[in-house]
Amino acid sequence: MRLVASDLDGTIVRRDGTIGDRTLAVLAACESRGVDVLFVTGRPPRWMPPIAAATGHHGLAVCGNGAIVYDLGTERVVRARALAPDVVLTVVTVLREALPGSVFALETTTGIRREVAFLPKHPDALLARIGEIPALLDDGPIVAKVLCVVEGLTADPMLEIARTALAGIAEPVHSDSAGAMIEISALGVSKASTLASLAAGRGIDPSHVVAFGDMPNDVPMLRWAGRGYAMADGHAEAIAAADGVAPPCAEDGVAQVLEALLAGRPPA
Numbered sequence: 001m002r003l004v005a006s007d008l009d010g011t012i013v014r015r016d017g018t019i020g021d022r023t024l025a026v027l028a029a030c031e032s033r034g035v036d037v038l039f040v041t042g043r044p045p046r047w048m049p050p051i052a053a054a055t056g057h058h059g060l061a062v063c064g065n066g067a068i069v070y071d072l073g074t075e076r077v078v079r080a081r082a083l084a085p086d087v088v089l090t091v092v093t094v095l096r097e098a099l100p101g102s103v104f105a106l107e108t109t110t111g112i113r114r115e116v117a118f119l120p121k122h123p124d125a126l127l128a129r130i131g132e133i134p135a136l137l138d139d140g141p142i143v144a145k146v147l148c149v150v151e152g153l154t155a156d157p158m159l160e161i162a163r164t165a166l167a168g169i170a171e172p173v174h175s176d177s178a179g180a181m182i183e184i185s186a187l188g189v190s191k192a193s194t195l196a197s198l199a200a201g202r203g204i205d206p207s208h209v210v211a212f213g214d215m216p217n218d219v220p221m222l223r224w225a226g227r228g229y230a231m232a233d234g235h236a237e238a239i240a241a242a243d244g245v246a247p248p249c250a251e252d253g254v255a256q257v258l259e260a261l262l263a264g265r266p267p268a
Contacts, residue, residue: 001030001035001208001209001210002034002036003035003037003038003209004027004030004036004211004258005210005212005221006038006040006211006213006254007041007212007213007214007215008039008041008043009042009175010249011212011214011218012212012249012254013051014249014250015250017050019051019055022255023252023254023255026258027055027057027258028056029262030262031057033262036059036204037059038060038061038062038198039051039057039061040061040066040211040213040218041063041065042063042065042173042175043063044068044107044144045061045064045070045075045077048070051072052072052073057072058073059071059072059073062195062198063144064107064185065171065183065189065190065191066185066189066190066192066195067080067081067082067144067189067194068080068081068109077109080109081189081194082186083143083144083186085137085143087169087187088133088143090169091146091166091184092146094165094169095148095162095165095166097165098161098165099150099153099158099161099165101150102148102150103148103149103150104118104133104149105146105147105149106133106136106137106141106143107143107144107145107147107183108143108144109142109144111128111129112124112128113128113141114128114130115133118147145183145185146170146183146184147182147184148162148182148184149180149181151180153180154179155178155179155181155182158174158181162184166184168187169187170185170186171185171188172184173185173190173217174216175215175217176215177215177235190220191220192221192224193220195209195221195225205226206225206226207226208226209224209225209226209227210228210229210257210261211224211225211227211228211229212229212230212231212246212254213228213229213231213234214233214234214235214238215234215235216237218230218234219237219238219241222238222242223241227243228241228243229243229244229257229267230242230245230246231246231247231249232245232247232248232253233248233249246267
């Protein structure tokens with residue numbers, strides 16, 4: 001084991017936003033033994049400072065489902081794999097037809113921009129630039145993700161429709177089964193593709209990577225890693241894609257698996 005790649009929310013970050021002491025201790029133990037720790041999340045960079053503060057981790061993180069590599073120490077975007085403006089417009093046009101009632105927002109490297117009907121569910125969205133999608137693209141923002149919401153639906157059926165509608169155009173995923181939102185990245189962009197690039201740059205083969213996740217946006221990463229663990233209370237797609245199942249996040253499941261691996265014994 002040379003690299004631990006972990007999702008955040010629902011994997012090591014509990015529903016109340018905290019990370020358990022047991023998890024913090026084992027992540028520190030990994031780094032003290034020369035095992036790299038890399039957070040790989042759907043979160044935008046602006047949601048990362050509390051994670052850096054809680055964990056003391058100040059290296060790189062993969063944000064936006066693979067669209068952004070972010071330096072936690074300098075708080076700057078190191079690399080971005082953006083959706084081109086014409087692709088953004090195509091995604092919006094296709095999904096408006098495939099998912100009637102859909103409304104959209106753009107997650108950019110400088111913040112969120114949204115249509116007026118895209119109601120904010122996070123405080124920072126209250127400060128978002130508001131307008132029609134073409135106007136929100138007029139100054140050439142770096143768009144990491146298109147966010148699509150359809151009130152009255154849930155993410156699983158939305159994702160099934162979007163996968164067909166956007167085949168060969170972009171990469172739809174979701175990170176919350178209970179929500180009504182899907183997230184769309186540029187074609188070929190995923191947690192796995194960016195993680196693979198960073199691992200290669202460190203001379204680390206996938207066989208030496210242990211990954212943890214809980215949702216459909218984690219599936220490519222769980223499949224790519226030498227050992228992928230889904231959380232026991234995670235999405236069925238994540239569990240099906242994984243090599244093993246970790247106890248739930250609330251029980252410090254990632255810590256339980258890593259403690260066993262560091263001790264040289266198979267996880268329970």
